[in-house]
Every structure is written in C-alpha cells, then in structure tokens.
Amino acid sequence: MSPLVIIGAGLAGYTLAREVRKLDSGLPVVMVTADEGRFYSKPMLSNALAKGLSVEKLASASAGKMAGDHQLEILSATRVTAIDAQARTVTTGSGVVDYGNLVLAVGAMPIPPPLQGDAVAQVLTVNNLDDYARFQSQVEQARRVAVIGPGLIGCEFANDLAVAGKTVSVIGPDSHPLGRLLPPAAGRFLRDKLSAAGIAWRLGVTASEVNTAPGNTFDVTLSDGAVINADVVLSAIGLRPDTSLARQAGLACGRGITVDEFLQTSAPGIYALGDCAEMDGRVLPFVMPIMHGARALARTLTGGRCAVKYPPMPVVVKTPACPITLLTPPAGAAGEWREAAVDDGVSARFLGVDGELLGFALAGSAVAGKAALLKALVTPVT
Numbered sequence: 535m536s537p538l539v540i541i542g543a544g545l546a547g548y549t550l551a552r553e554v555r556k557l558d559s560g561l562p563v564v565m566v567t568a569d570e571g572r573f574y575s576k577p578m579l580s581n582a583l584a585k586g587l588s589v590e591k592l593a594s595a596s597a598g599k600m601a602g603d604h605q606l607e608i609l610s611a612t613r614v615t616a617i618d619a620q621a622r623t624v625t626t627g628s629g630v631v632d633y634g635n636l637v638l639a640v641g642a643m644p645i646p647p648p649l650q651g652d653a654v655a656q657v658l659t660v661n662n663l664d665d666y667a668r669f670q671s672q673v674e675q676a677r678r679v680a681v682i683g684p685g686l687i688g689c690e691f692a693n694d695l696a697v698a699g700k701t702v703s704v705i706g707p708d709s710h711p712l713g714r715l716l717p718p719a720a721g722r723f724l725r726d727k728l729s730a731a732g733i734a735w736r737l738g739v740t741a742s743e744v745n746t747a748p749g750n751t752f753d754v755t756l757s758d759g760a761v762i763n764a765d766v767v768l769s770a771i772g773l774r775p776d777t778s779l780a781r782q783a784g785l786a787c788g789r790g791i792t793v794d795e796f797l798q799t800s801a802p803g804i805y806a807l808g809d810c811a812e813m814d815g816r817v818l819p820f821v822m823p824i825m826h827g828a829r830a831l832a833r834t835l836t837g838g839r840c841a842v843k844y845p846p847m848p849v850v851v852k853t854p855a856c857p858i859t860l861l862t863p864p865a866g867a868a869g870e871w872r873e874a875a876v877d878d879g880v881s882a883r884f885l886g887v888d889g890e891l892l893g894f895a896l897a898g899s900a901v902a903g904k905a906a907l908l909k910a911l912v913t914p915v916t
Contacts, residue, residue: 535562536632537607538835539624541614541779542639543567545576546808546824548600550637553832555604561836564607564633566626571597571610572663577821579666580690581852584697589667617783619801635803635835638780638791642773642809642819647682651743653752657682657767660691669768676765677701680754682741684711686851688770689728693853696732703734703762705741705754706771712851715860717871720880720897727856727898736762775810775817790817795841797831807831813842816865822847846911848894848904859901861908863893876900883907 540547572593601608616625624631644659684706710721743755754762775790786792786800790812809819833840851858869886879898894907
C-alpha cells in the first residue's frame with residue numbers, strides 16, 4: 535500500500551496525522567519536513583518572550599515522540615525538491631518517496647519588507663522555532679525594538695515586547711493598528727490601550743531604509759524622513775502562502791494553492807491544508823480552519839468523502855493590554871460597520887444592506903459580547 539505523504543510538520547501536518555490515526559490505524563503515513571519536526575504551537579511565538587519561554591519549552595514533543603505516538607515515519611531535515619503528480623512521487627534530498635495521496639501542509643512564508651540600506655539582512659522575522667531562537671537571543675540584551683507592521687502579528691509582538699520591558703515603536707502605513715481587520719473606532723481604541731502600555735506608534739508612514747548605526751544599533755528611516763534608532767528591528771508585515779512546490783508541480787495557484795471543498799488541488803490525489811491553501815478565493819491563516827479542515831480531510835483520505843464546512847470562526851488577537859475578538863465579514867460583502875463605545879471598550883457590527891449581521895469586531899470589555907453576536911449571525915461563514 536502506497537503511503538499517505540504529508541509535506542510539512544507544522545500544526546496542519548500534525549493535526550491531520552492525528553485525525554487520520556483516529557480513523558485508520560493501518561494506513562502508512564510518511565511526513566517529510568525540512569526542519570527537525572518538533573511539535574509546537576506556532577501562534578505562541580508572538581507572546582512567548584514575556585513568559586520567558588525558550589525554544590525547548592515551546593516545543594512540546596520531539597519528532598521521535600510524535601512518530602511513536604501517531605505511528606508515523608518522519609523524514610526530518612529532509613527538503614522536498616520536486617513533486618511528480620503523474621508518477622505520484624516526491625523527490626527529496628534523500629531519495630524518492632512514492633505516495634498514494636499527498637498533502638501539502640507547507641504553511642506560509644514572511645513577506646520580505648521592501649527596504650533599502652546596509653542592514654536589511656539583519657532585520658528579523660519570526661515564523662518558526664529557529665527564527666524565534668534568533669529573535670530571543672538578540673532581544674534579550676536590547677532596550678529598543680522597532681516593529682515594522684501594525685497588523686495582527688505586529689501588535690501581538692509589540693504587546694509582548696512591552697510586557698518584557700522593551701521600548702517599542704511600531705511603524706506602518708495604516709491610520710490605526712489592525713487597519714485591515716478593525717473599523718476605525720475599534721482600531722483607535724486598540725492604539726490608545728497599547729500606547730498606555732508603553733508602545734509608540736509611527737502610523738501613516740512606511741519604513742524605507744535600515745542601516746547600521748553606532749553602538750551596534752540600527753537606524754530605521756521612514757518615508758517622511760524621520761529616523762528611529764533601535765537595537766533590534768522586527769518585520770511583521772504579513773505572511774504569504776508557500777506555493778513554490780505546488781507551482782513546480784503544475785498545480786493551480788492563486789494567492790495560495792487552489793483547493794475545492796474537499797481540499798483537493800487541481801491534481802488528483804494531491805491536497806492542501808492550512809496556511810498554504812486557498813478556497814473560494816480566500817486564504818484562512820488561523821488555527822480553527824486547520825482543525826476543521828483536518829477533520830474533514832482525514833475522512834476523505836481514509837475512504838470517505840467529506841467536504842469541509844467552516845462555521846463562524848472568530849479570531850482572538852493576543853494583545854493582553856487590549857483584548858480583541860473579531861469575525862471579518864465575507865469578502866466583498868456589501869454593508870457598513872456600526873460602532874458603539876461601551877464601558878472601557880468598543881463593540882462594532884458589520885451589517886449587510888438588509889441589516890443582517892455579517893461580522894463583528896470587539897475591543898476591550900466588549901469581548902464579553904462574542905457569544906450573543908455569534909448567535910445573531912444570519913449567514914454562517916463557510
């Protein structure tokens with residue numbers, strides 16, 4: 535029997551392997567990963583510093599333990615170089631692996647910041663355990679950190695750095711943090727709460743250059759000509775689905791690897807799950823879509839045929855200085871945001887043209903209203 539091959543040992547890959555094992559104890563499963571294959575929760579990377587979590591504490595299990603617990607063959611430190619969809623083979627640096635079904639769980643890669651200067655290569659990103667180890671090592675002795683990107687990950691890192699006692703400046707073109715996710719009043723409320731926690735904002739501008747400066751520091755030049763001096767520069771401008779292998783294999787791709795409701799790509803027997811996948815023009819780069827997708831895909835891969843159906847999946851932003859819970863409205867939905875200040879918070883609802891509730895954003899004390907708003911949703915997100 536040709537094995538199920540999973541490329542990627544992140545949350546998507548391991549969750550799928552676990553779900554498959556619940557349904558079929560005999561199916562051979564081979565996992566191929568370019569890293570060591572340690573299991574960890576990637577969302578924890580953006581709030582681990584203030585807790586003093588090392589890489590060893592973040593990684594809850596080794597590849598060997600995961601292999602034993604879930605009856606897997608794990609090829610760690612093994613990079614996939616090609617996929618042959620016709621022959622149903624995967625070529626790695628260690629040889630060729632046959633597959634019966636193949637799942638791409640390769641995640642997403644940081645978008646490189648469009649910067650000039652002699653210190654661009656020293657700008658940090660954090661997307662895996664190795665990145666976090668480098669970040670933690672450099673930030674440990676730092677006093678001032680410049681964060682490029684006022685989005686979800688940038689705000690989470692900024693809050694964590696401030697709690698860890700660092701002086702933090704956040705740079706970005708938006709008028710308020712989480713500009714693509716939050717309406718104005720909620721965004722301003724988040725900005726003010728994080729300001730009170732010690733975070734400085736440079737909004738409405740972009741970082742254009744990063745250069746070395748005296749004292750082993752960096753000068754970050756902004757589009758308005760201002761300069762911020764920092765000991766560490768962290769880029770958190772976003773992630774892009776990793777489609778490199780899929781494109782090499784001739785699979786259809788948009789922003790991510792294009793999949794149908796069964797998470798199947800344009801090639802029979804090849805599926806995609808997690809941050810790398812795109813369904814109906816949407817990329818769903820969060821934990822809950824992975825969980826729902828893995829359960830459905832496991833059934834399909836073990837002899838059933840199960841379409842994934844996504845319920846409403848609110849996102850919780852890990853900014854303790856200002857709790858945020860949001861459910862973005864469907865892409866392209868017609869309607870408008872209605873915002874209301876509540877005691878130490880902002881409650882925002884996105885209403886369609888007929889007044890139906892299509893999404894919401896809750897800040898501060900307003901997060902307590904999540905359950906009621908979920909019940910009031912007219913059309914679940916699918």
